[in-house]
Amino acid sequence: MAGAVSALFLLDIKGRVLVWRDFRGDVTAVQAERFFTKLLDKEGDAEAYSPVVYDDAGVTYMFIQHNNVFLLTASRQNCNAASILLFLHRVVDVFKHYFEELEEESLRDNFVVVYELLDEMMDFGYPQYTEAKILSEFIKTDAYKMEVSQRPPMAVTNAVSWRSEGIRYKKNEVFLDVVESVNILVNSNGQIVRSDVVGALKMRTYLSGMPECKLGLNDKVLLEAQGRATKGKAIDLDDIKFHQCVRLARFENDRTISFIPPDGSFDLMTYRLNTQVKPLIWVEAQVEKHSRSRIELMIKARSQFKERSNKC
Numbered sequence: 001m002a003g004a005v006s007a008l009f010l011l012d013i014k015g016r017v018l019v020w021r022d023f024r025g026d027v028t029a030v031q032a033e034r035f036f037t038k039l040l041d042k043e044g045d046a047e048a049y050s051p052v053v054y055d056d057a058g059v060t061y062m063f064i065q066h067n068n069v070f071l072l073t074a075s076r077q078n079c080n081a082a083s084i085l086l087f088l089h090r091v092v093d094v095f096k097h098y099f100e101e102l103e104e105e106s107l108r109d110n111f112v113v114v115y116e117l118l119d120e121m122m123d124f125g126y127p128q129y130t131e132a133k134i135l136s137e138f139i140k141t142d143a144y145k146m147e148v149s150q151r152p153p154m155a156v157t158n159a160v161s162w163r164s165e166g167i168r169y170k171k172n173e174v175f176l177d178v179v180e181s182v183n184i185l186v187n188s189n190g191q192i193v194r195s196d197v198v199g200a201l202k203m204r205t206y207l208s209g210m211p212e213c214k215l216g217l218n219d220k221v222l223l224e225a226q227g228r229a230t231k232g233k234a235i236d237l238d239d240i241k242f243h244q245c246v247r248l249a250r251f252e253n254d255r256t257i258s259f260i261p262p263d264g265s266f267d268l269m270t271y272r273l274n275t276q277v278k279p280l281i282w283v284e285a286q287v288e289k290h291s292r293s294r295i296e297l298m299i300k301a302r303s304q305f306k307e308r309s310n311k312c
Helices: 030-041 081-099 104-108 111-121 132-138 220-225 248-254
Strands: 007-012 017-022 052-054 060-066 069-075 173-186 192-206 213-215 238-242 257-259 264-273 281-291 294-303
Touching (some): 007 030, 017 111, 030 052, 030 069, 060 081, 081 104, 081 111, 248 257
Antiparallel strands (some): 007 017, 213 257
């Protein structure tokens, strides 16, 4: 059978004892001071982050920190460390159920309830009840609950995490750039083995308030759904990735990109096109070996895009 806990301490951020409960009578309150001294000595050391600390006097400490409170157990027996650390986390959950939040202030305001809970959650050093709902059925002492300020949900305030409210510009402007790169794999015979296009829609927005923007594409899926001809006018997009501002449900419904844009520059979406692409620039190399010390290379680069494409 796993060993039992000798005592449980609740310490403030400076190591002072706020509450402690002796379960077996083989340790004293001095143990808390010795633990905190050892913790300070190891500050900056990797071992300081270990939740288990051993004392030369034969006492093992296990602790967690929540806000400005240390929850500490001291034991002279060989305890199951994982079980005890889990128990300490459950103690935090129970206290938060009773006091809204576990802090030094909530402990000082509820000494009576804290001792009642500790007596029920641990008996002679062994964990017992740790379910807050069960404990609340027979520990009905009124507890002072801290006032925890809560922010209203984003849906209520119409706030979005990627854009601040109250943005104002004298002139509203939107810039949209489509940036594409071509990836082509060619074998030794000059035949195209694989080709694809990776693109991104890059935006710069300088808009006032919380504007809603809509963008439509000549998407093959949408045009076919509408019964419209797609020959030469539609693109089949793969691996589409949107910025978090895009309403995905709207896009799935009618393929319209609807969004409240962030302020400034961002990538609205990225995509990939699996299509046969004619190389924009074709490079040919001819190698002629004349002797062991002389070699002749002839490199030819030929553009294959239309003349109007190079006009700025």
